[in-house]
Amino acid sequence: MSISLPTYTRRDMPLLGRGHRIRAIITSGLRREFKRPAAIVTVGVGTLITTAWSIISVFFAPFLLPGQPLDLSFFYTMAANPAILFFVTLMASVIGSGLIADDLDTMALSLYLSRPITHRDYLIAKAAILVPLISMVAIFPLVLTPFLAALLGRFSWVIVLQAIGLSLVIGLLLTAFYASVSLFLSSITRRKSYAAAGVFAVTFGLTIPAEILSLATRNQSLLYLSPWEDFLAVARAAFGASAGPIDWPGALAILLGVTVLASLATYIRMRAVEVVSG
Amino acid sequence: MDDLSVAIPEGAIGLVGPNGAGKTTFLRLLLSLVRPTSGTARVLGRDIQDGVPLRERIGYMPEHDCLIPDMTGVGLVTYMGRVSGLDTNTSMSRAHDVLQFVGVEEERYRKIAEYSAGMKQKVKLAQAMVHDPELYIFDEPTTGLDPRGRSEMLDLVRLISNSPGRNVILSSHILPDVETICKYVIILDGGHQIAAGDMSRLLSGATDRLRIDIRGDPEAFVRRLSEAGFETEVSGPGLRITRQPGVEGAVFQVAKALGAEVRYMGAEVRSLEELFLDLVARTDAGGG
Amino acid sequence: MSGVVETNGVSKWYGEVLGLNAFTASFGRGITGLVGPNGAGKSTLFKLLIGQLRADQGSLRMLDEDPWNNVPLKRRLGYCPEHNQLYGWLSGQQFVETLLRLDGMPARQATLAAVEALKLVGLSKAAHRPTRTYSRGMRQRAKLAQALAHKPEILILDEPLSGADPLARVQILRTISDFARDGGHALMSTHVLYEIERITNNIVLIHNGKAIASGDIHAIRALIDEHPHAVRLTTPRPRDLAQVLAGMDHIVAFEFPAPDALLVRTRKPDAFYKELPEVVVDGGPEVTGLESPDDSLDAVFRYLVG
Numbered sequence: 001m002s003i004s005l006p007t008y009t010r011r012d013m014p015l016l017g018r019g020h021r022i023r024a025i026i027t028s029g030l031r032r033e034f035k036r037p038a039a040i041v042t043v044g045v046g047t048l049i050t051t052a053w054s055i056i057s058v059f060f061a062p063f064l065l066p067g068q069p070l071d072l073s074f075f076y077t078m079a080a081n082p083a084i085l086f087f088v089t090l091m092a093s094v095i096g097s098g099l100i101a102d103d104l105d106t107m108a109l110s111l112y113l114s115r116p117i118t119h120r121d122y123l124i125a126k127a128a129i130l131v132p133l134i135s136m137v138a139i140f141p142l143v144l145t146p147f148l149a150a151l152l153g154r155f156s157w158v159i160v161l162q163a164i165g166l167s168l169v170i171g172l173l174l175t176a177f178y179a180s181v182s183l184f185l186s187s188i189t190r191r192k193s194y195a196a197a198g199v200f201a202v203t204f205g206l207t208i209p210a211e212i213l214s215l216a217t218r219n220q221s222l223l224y225l226s227p228w229e230d231f232l233a234v235a236r237a238a239f240g241a242s243a244g245p246i247d248w249p250g251a252l253a254i255l256l257g258v259t260v261l262a263s264l265a266t267y268i269r270m271r272a273v274e275v276v277s278g
Numbered sequence: 279m280d281d282l283s284v285a286i287p288e289g290a291i292g293l294v295g296p297n298g299a300g301k302t303t304f305l306r307l308l309l310s311l312v313r314p315t316s317g318t319a320r321v322l323g324r325d326i327q328d329g330v331p332l333r334e335r336i337g338y339m340p341e342h343d344c345l346i347p348d349m350t351g352v353g354l355v356t357y358m359g360r361v362s363g364l365d366t367n368t369s370m371s372r373a374h375d376v377l378q379f380v381g382v383e384e385e386r387y388r389k390i391a392e393y394s395a396g397m398k399q400k401v402k403l404a405q406a407m408v409h410d411p412e413l414y415i416f417d418e419p420t421t422g423l424d425p426r427g428r429s430e431m432l433d434l435v436r437l438i439s440n441s442p443g444r445n446v447i448l449s450s451h452i453l454p455d456v457e458t459i460c461k462y463v464i465i466l467d468g469g470h471q472i473a474a475g476d477m478s479r480l481l482s483g484a485t486d487r488l489r490i491d492i493r494g495d496p497e498a499f500v501r502r503l504s505e506a507g508f509e510t511e512v513s514g515p516g517l518r519i520t521r522q523p524g525v526e527g528a529v530f531q532v533a534k535a536l537g538a539e540v541r542y543m544g545a546e547v548r549s550l551e552e553l554f555l556d557l558v559a560r561t562d563a564g565g566g
Numbered sequence: 567m568s569g570v571v572e573t574n575g576v577s578k579w580y581g582e583v584l585g586l587n588a589f590t591a592s593f594g595r596g597i598t599g600l601v602g603p604n605g606a607g608k609s610t611l612f613k614l615l616i617g618q619l620r621a622d623q624g625s626l627r628m629l630d631e632d633p634w635n636n637v638p639l640k641r642r643l644g645y646c647p648e649h650n651q652l653y654g655w656l657s658g659q660q661f662v663e664t665l666l667r668l669d670g671m672p673a674r675q676a677t678l679a680a681v682e683a684l685k686l687v688g689l690s691k692a693a694h695r696p697t698r699t700y701s702r703g704m705r706q707r708a709k710l711a712q713a714l715a716h717k718p719e720i721l722i723l724d725e726p727l728s729g730a731d732p733l734a735r736v737q738i739l740r741t742i743s744d745f746a747r748d749g750g751h752a753l754m755s756t757h758v759l760y761e762i763e764r765i766t767n768n769i770v771l772i773h774n775g776k777a778i779a780s781g782d783i784h785a786i787r788a789l790i791d792e793h794p795h796a797v798r799l800t801t802p803r804p805r806d807l808a809q810v811l812a813g814m815d816h817i818v819a820f821e822f823p824a825p826d827a828l829l830v831r832t833r834k835p836d837a838f839y840k841e842l843p844e845v846v847v848d849g850g851p852e853v854t855g856l857e858s859p860d861d862s863l864d865a866v867f868r869y870l871v872g
Contacts, residue, residue, distance in 0.1 A: 011372065011410035015334055015363030024360035032348070107344045111405065114309055114338035115361045116330045297701035297731045395604065421729060424603040424757050425867050451703075451731045454760055493839065526854045533843035541839060543856040544800075554732055 021117050025125035033095055033129065042094045046087035046137040054078045054145040058154065070155065075163040076241035078145050079170065085228050087137040088178050089203040095133055096182030097195035099126045100270075105190040109273065119270045123183070123263075130179045138178075139171030166238045174231050177255050180262035187269045203227065220245040230255050286447070286464070290439035292456035292477070293449040294550070295466035296558060301449050304466065305415055308447075309338060322412055334363065337406035341417040345398055347391035351382055354390060355404045362409035369408065376404040380434055396427035403434060414438060414446045420455065428455075435459055457481070457550040465557060472557050480553060488525055489545070491516040494538025502532045516542065570594030570720060570751045571615065573777075575624035578610050585610035587775035588624065593753075594720070597746045599762035600755040601863065602772035603871060608755045609648070611772070612724055615753070616645050629719065641669070644713030648724040650705050654698030658689050661697055662712045669716060676715075683715035684708075686744075688737045703734025710738060714745065721745060721752040727761060739765055759863040769863060773871050783863050786870075788835055793860070793869050794818045795835035800855030804828035810850040814841060835861070 033039040057078055061070070103109040112122055143164050150160035178199070185198040207226040214222040223229040223246045230251035235241075237248035295301050306312045308321055310329030319326045322335055346354055352373050359369030377386045380400040385393065390401065399419060406414060416435060420428040436459050439446040450456050456463060463480065465473040473480065492499055496512055503510040506528050509520040519525055526543065533540050569592035578585035586607045600608050613619040614626055617633035617640055626632070631639050652661055662680035667673060684693045687707040692700065697708060706726055713721055721742065727735050742752050743765050756762055762769065763783065770780040779786045787795070801807045807828050808820045816834035823829050832838045835858070846853050859865075 011364070011368070013365075013368065015409065016365055017363065018330075020365070021361050021363055024357065028357050028360075102346075106346055107340075107342055108346045110338075110340045110342070110344045111358060112361065113311055114333060114336070114340075115358065116333040116363060117361065118330060294732070296733050297703060418729075425601070425759055425864065426603060426871065428757060429864075429868070451729070451735070452758060453732055527847075527852060530843045530846040530853065534847045538843070539839035540843060540856060541858070541861075543853070545855075551732060551736070555736060558733060 015116070018117065018121055021115070022121050022125045022128070025112075025117075025122070026128045029099070029125070029129035030132075033133065038094050039133075042087070042090050043133055043136055046091060047140060050081060050083045050087055050137045051141040051144055053081050053083050054141045055148060057081070058145055058149045071240075072159050072162055072166075073239050073241040074155075075142075075146060075167070076235055076239035079142055079167065079235040079239065080232055081141075084137060084141070084174075085203065085207075085231075088134055088174060089199060091134050091137060092130070092178040092182035093196040093199040096130050096179065097186050097199060098192035099130060100183060100186040100266075101189055101192040101195050104187070104273070105192075119267060123267060123270060126183060127179055130183065131175055134175045134178055135171060138175045139168060142167035142171050163239070170231070170235050170238055173234065173252075173255055173259075176259045177227060177231075180259045180266070184262040184266045184269070187266045187273075214245075224250055224254060227255065227258075287462055288445050289462060290436075290446045290448065290460040292460035292463035292550075293447055293466070294451075294453060294456055294463065294554060298468075299466040300469040301466055302417075303469075305338075305417060305447075305449060308413075308415065309333060309336060334409070335412045337409065337411035337414045339402045339406040339414070339416045339419055341421060343398070345390045345401060348389055350389055351386040351393070351397075351401050351404075352377060354401065355408050358405040359408040364409060372408050372410070373404070376407045377401075379407070380404050381430060395422040396424070396430075399423060399427070399431060403431070407438070412444060414444065415449070416446065417449045418451065419448070420450070420452065432459060453551040453554060454549070463550065465554060467558050473553070477550070481550060486521050488519045488521050488529075488543065489513070489516055490519065490529055490540060491542035492533065492538050492540055494533070494536055498536055499532055499538060502535065503528060506532070570629060571753070572627045572630075573624065574626075576614065576621045576626050577623040577775075578614060578619060578621050584775045585619075586614070586621075589772075589775060589777050590624075591770055591777035591780040593768065593770050593780050594628075594751050596768060597742060597752045597754065597766035599766055599769040599863075600753060600772060601757075601759065601762065601769055601867060602755075606772040607775040608772055609724065610775075612645075612722055612753075612755070615722060616640065616643065641716070642718055643720040643722060644716065644718035646709045646713040646721065646723040646726055648728070650702065650729070652697040652700075652705055652708060655696055657694045657696055658684055658700070658704075658708050658711070659693040661708060662715050665712050666715055671716065679715045679717075680711070683711040686714060687711045687741050701731065701734075702728075703730035706730045706738060707734055707741075710741060714741070719750060721750060721754075723752065723754040725755055725757070727756055727758060735761065759867060763863050769866075771867065771870055778870055779866070783866060784861060787861050787866050790866065790869050793865075794831040794833050795838070795858065796860050797830045797832065797835070797838065797856065797858045798823070799828045799830065799853050800826055801828060801851050801853050802826055803851040807851045807853070810845055813845075814838060 061074060061077070103112065113119070146155065146160040146163040146167065149155045150157050181202055182195065182199045185195040186192065189195050207228050210222050210226040210229065214220055229246060233244055233246045233248045233251035234255065236244050293301055293304070303312065307314060307319060307326060310326045310332050321332055324332050326332060349357065355373040355377060356370045359373055360366060364372065380403050382397060382400050382404065385397055390398065393401065399422070403419065419435060420431050423431055432455055435446060435448060438444055439459065448456055448460055457477065461477055462475065463477050464471055496517060499517060500510045500512060503519060508522060508525055508528060511518050519529070529540060529543065532538070571594040572592050574590050576586050576589040584607070589607065589611065600611070602608055610619065614621055615628055615633055617636055620634045628639065629642065633639055656664065659680055662683055663676045666676035666679055671679065681693070684690055687710050689704060689707050689711060692704060697705065700708065706728070710723070710726060713723070723742070726738055730738065739761060742754065746752055754762065767782045767784065769783055769786070771778050799807060804822050804827060811817060811830065814832070814837070816837055817830055817832045819831040821829040821831070830838070
């Protein structure tokens with residue numbers, strides 16, 4: 001029996017380093033996300049709505065919020081936009097839930113781990129796919145709005161630059177929280193729908209009961225359970241708005257703590273995954 | 279795995295063993311995906327603790343499904359090449375080359391979800407090859423393939439293992455495949471190595487006997503040969519005769535006399551399967 | 567002698583997709599191997615034989631009866647499907663027992679039959695572990711046990727060896743051989759051709775929904791004229807042997823692949839083997855080895871299917 005097969009050539013050049021390999025995962029991941037209608041719509045609509053809402057609130061502030069001084073604390077209102085919460089949750093859920101779960105489901109993880117990368121590289125790459133996309137709704141509107149406001153002369157550049165800086169920080173905090181939580185959920189199941197549901201549960205399943213219970217029992221500290229309330233508390237402190245029901249140190253600790261714990265747990269989980277079945 | 283000591287030479291090596299023998303664990307160790315609880319191991323001259331540099335030089339074809347269904351064949355292979363460290367152009371070029379080599383033609387532009395089982399196996403092989411590793415690990419490469427697919431896959435494995443400077447570890451339940459392709463074999467059972475060595479040396483069985491397959495009356499054949507002084511017995515579909523000078527000539531004489539046909543005459547070679555079953559029966563406590 | 571399975575012009579379509587296309591063959595006595603590329607129609611044939619599907623055209627008879635809607639016939643056959651998903655939480659014993667009882671067997675009888683069947687396939691030790699803990703080879707044997715437990719007359723096995731480790735393979739083949747030796751009939755499909763050759767010489771070759779060959783492997787091989795039969799003879803004087811054999815006019819070519827070997831290509835292998843002993847004895851050079859590398863199922867498959 002004869003088969004005539006062309007021979008393949010030897011690879012002469014040396015391999016590129018870890019940075020290149022991680023970037024390959026990121027670009028491929030982003031490209032594949034932007035082929036999915038769900039992802040495109042979510043990112044597009046989310047960015048549009050959150051940005052539009054923020055801008056509208058800037059221009060109609062005098063009417064919508066009578067008595068609100070037009071200083072730094074004004075931008076707290078922009079940050080407290082519930083559309084941000086909704087779309088961040090949606091993004092983390094639609095895009096984040098499948099990032100690891102799909103690789104577990106198809107067992108493509110075996111291929112990744114047989115490559116010269118570490119578990120850490122893999123997770124960094126996955127996070128780097130998710131973070132820019134979430135920041136389109138969590139950071140971008142918060143940064144664009146003050147900028148526009150300054151351009152139109154509504155606020156001084158001094159205030160605006162401060163606002164932009166603060167927006168970056170708290171936006172990043174919210175992004176990191178949701179990125180780490182959704183990646184963790186994505187790593188513990190093969191079905192991304194479960195992970196997606198989990199992300200929604202973290203937002204609404206914690207926030208809504210917390211709000212209701214705290215009203216019912218008049219116990220404000222129950223609001224610490226809600227990631228949104230924690231975020232608002234930190235935003236208030238950052239922008240110098242008047243104090244709210246919970247204090248920012250505890251809120252910040254919770255948000256940071258969960259982010260770190262979720263990241264660690266994801267790493268530990270990845271290292272333990274039985275990738276090669278016997 | 280328990281106290282496993284092996285030394286694997288270059289070339290094509292077979293890895294066989296019953297389920298639960300530790301083959302998968304062994305392969306994962308080679309890929310540096312698990313750490314040994316004790317002991318050391320070196321692969322391609324490096325300690326297995328250096329996982330990343332080691333995996334630059336290893337290509338792994340897993341047994342299970344592992345492809346990303348919504349990517350195209352060439353897309354996936356290019357991607358994996360880049361994740362191994364090839365720059366985009368080199369990776370794309372090599373991806374096309376290896377897909378050609380394994381026999382994936384225009385299908386490479388279609389999504390993997392639409393591929394047949396044979397095509398998927400070929401893409402799995404292609405992604406293991408794209409970065410030109412020195413060591414290939416094939417885990418049950420012919421699973422699910424029809425006879426033609428099996429034969430093509432085995433030819434590819436053979437071609438690769440005959441390439442100078444390239445080594446192949448073939449882990450398979452289909453022992454005749456291992457027998458034809460590998461020059462060296464390691465047999466595991468219960469986490470230990472129970473045999474290892476050159477295939478031809480391990481299998482050179484009783485050279486003192488001749489095996490023949492005939493068409494005709496076996497009983498009469500045996501009788502005539504015994505009368506002529508040759509120890510003969512019926513064995514399965516054929517006969518086994520203790521070698522003595524002139525035995526082959528005698529066989530043909532008896533055949534002519536009886537009007538029978540000789541359809542096979544050759545050494546009594548033990549197959550890998552027989553060796554395997556013998557060894558495992560000896561060491562195995564049973565069960566399962 | 568009629569076969570266990572008689573098919574005549576059987577066609578089955580799934581919309582436009584071909585299942586079987588005018589499939590005609592008579593086979594099934596003893597052990598028969600069903601061989602063909604993926605998508606050739608083996609699964610369709612099996613489903614027709616066990617009465618799960620009905621042919622669109624043609625006649626199909628098993629043990630002289632039409633399998634469609636034929637419950638008494640179903641009782642006489644044991645089917646071992648390809649898929650590997652057993653009910654994971656059931657133990658091997660429970661799995662076989664439950665299926666027997668679903669078939670109508672009384673509980674006590676089912677338990678005994680299950681125990682016996684599991685012993686036949688070598689799963690007695692593991693019979694009480696849940697099947698999700700079984701390896702592939704063990705699952706294959708569990709399915710075989712289930713097919714055998716009600717003592718059928720015919721076994722229909724779809725890829726019974728797939729994924730099984732060598733020990734399980736040997737066990738399964740032995741069980742099938744014993745079954746046939748005790749008077750049963752077995753139809754088995756597989757891709758690993760050498761394993762069929764070990765237990766039987768009867769095959770049916772399916773390609774594109776048709777039976778392109780059925781019967782004894784060697785008889786089929788002998789019929790394939792375009793590919794002359796190759797026979798390799800080991801001899802210290804190959805050229806002299808070639809001269810002596812040149813008188814056989816059915817020989818197409820002589821080749822000398824090694825200093826001590828002569829490769830003969832002949833159109834009529836049967837005639838060759840018949841004439842050979844006489845030629846060798848009557849003053850020909852010594853022949854110390856003889857083998858036919860392409861008288862195998864693998865070669866037949868390659869020549870007919872490509």
